Amino acid sequence: MISQYQESLLLPARTFQSGPMNTTYEDVLEHIDSGILLFDEEGVLTFVNKQMYGILGLNRHSLLGCTLIHLLSNIQLNRFKKKQVLRGYREMMKKGKPSYEFVDEYGRYWTVSLHCGEEMKGCYLFTFKEISDYKLIEQTAYQNDSLAMLGKLSASIAHEIRNPLTSIRGFIQLLHPHLHQLGKEEYAKIILAEIDRANDIIHEFLTSSKPSVPQVAMIPVSALLKEVVLLTESEALMKGCEINFYPLQEDMIISGDIKQMKQVVLNMIRNAMEAITEKIDDSIGRIELGASREGAEVRIFISDNGKGMDICTLDRLFSPFFTTKENGTGLGLSVSDRIIKNHGGCISVSSRINEGTRFVISLPLIQ
Template sequence: MLREYQEGLLLSARSFQSGLINTTYENVLENLDSGIMLFDEEGILSFINSQMYTILDMKRHALVGCTILSMLSHVQLSRAKKRRVLNIYRETIYKGKSAYEFVDEFGRYWRVSVTYGEKMNGQYLFVIKEISDYKRIEQTAYQNDNLAMLGKLSASIAHEIRNPLTSIRGFIQLLRPHLSQLGKEEYAKIILAEIDRANDIIHEFLASSKPSVPQVGIIPVSLLLREVVLLTESEALMKGCEIHLHPFAEDLNISVDVKQMKQVVINIIRNAMEAITERDDDYTGRIEIGARREGAEVRIFISDNGEGMSICTLDRLFNPFFTTKKNGTGLGLSVSDKIIRNHGGCISVSSKLNEGTSFIISLPLIQ
């Protein structure tokens, strides 16, 4: 009797301990920052944590007992989310991949990991986590590697190329009167224009390779932007664009290298002009420029109603050598980003196709 009683107590204790462990594990899974779904061997959802409900934008317990197929017809799941679930199923279960990465409609990066097979006793475990921060770090490292490579490349070849180009330009100018007599002056103009373009590319290589220390001075943002508008508004009018400079609510001072800062703003404005001219429909291009205070920073904004950019283009926008222009070098925004970072600031950009693009330059405010 005593032995049976002791065995009964031991069994009760083990059952109680097992319940505690299961509860502990469930609490851990509920509080992870990753979304988790577990399907049993029959394909029925047996567990889903709160983070996964948040990712799917659904109410608590709405999916328990569902299969993947029934999820695709669930009334609470949006069409975009259903399409995403279908893509995840196709890339992981159907194609046999253990991991799948994607970018959502808001530009956020996600990674889905799937575990199944004998080690899961026929069950399917899906884990989804946002990896936008990791992607940004990865992209920064990639940009730094490219800039280092660019510095070595440009420093070694720039002067070697410039010297013969200067000689060629001089001889073409000497031959220009003779070409004019033959009615071929247009050839000389084309050659000189292409030599000038080659020199501009070399200049951009050198500018992007030199981590020059800014020659800073304190300047009002209003004065800087007014000067930039004066320099660019005639070119904008020729391209059918209007530049609108917003009034300034207060005096905002920044400590910058004025020449470098003008280079950045003018580069972004010219990109806006090109984006506007790329649109097919007949409309008036408009470029909005202004500045405002945000805490201890000045935010300079430059927006346009041009053709806009896709998410894929935005992801690579500041990469050296990346360009969508026919005659672009892919260095303008890369150099601009480095200049702003050398001033202790940053550039952010948002864009929608056929709607336009907005750049924001954040710089420390001088009190």
């Protein structure tokens, strides 16, 4: 059932005459950091502050006196915002929820709260507040908790699984001549390969929970990237990809652990290869690799024209155990993120579905 107020929200716009509102209170509402929409008991919009106009992307004073249906018919309101307004209306007005969270087209998090009842004298007050910083803190706390749990889990896994795997591997090697006589030599190869894969997963757990202290040395960025290209060129060709390396315009040197830095770039290039093999069309897969100076930093970029990622995947990309791969562990990017942070840098990523992904590694340069 739709209440009388909800029906009034959907009525056509009508002429609105501003009432005698306290100027001091109005000034306060104009300058708070939240967006405000105030509807009276008849569903007419009586007050909108400047932050709310900015959130909606509409001209100032173009909404007073309108109802919800008139707001949705505003040609200046884009399709994405109309969709969010309707979804918020359904969640709070029809389902009776006091608040509603959403992500806007720029990836920012917002919460909408509804205040009504006797204290509002029949009016309905909607407040919009950006909570992106809170979400970041929440995600960081969750990640730290996951890493703490991972540290305890990985130590147990290393002791309880590695030893029997080593024994099994030894016995399979002893049985290899007998399997060869029986014509079942491929069974031994499969078993050994699976044991090695299990050991690799255990190694990833240990690395992610307790990454080694960087062995600091001076690393020429150009030499680092050239070596990574040499290591991955043949694998890329086998997967139908080509790697385009853009030679650096100048010599740039960073300080860090060469093995860890190589691990990060290799991981991202291999991720790019997998994204290209999973894309829908048959276009040639391309991976671009290069670097440029930005002030006192170097920006190393790895981009591909693979299947891309949606915003939900991007939000959880560096979380431990999160993976979209069938046989993935969800630890590669979380380990890479920690390595770069330990080197005083950061990783940023942008992506679009069916268009590709671009990673940028920012690291301080040695002057």
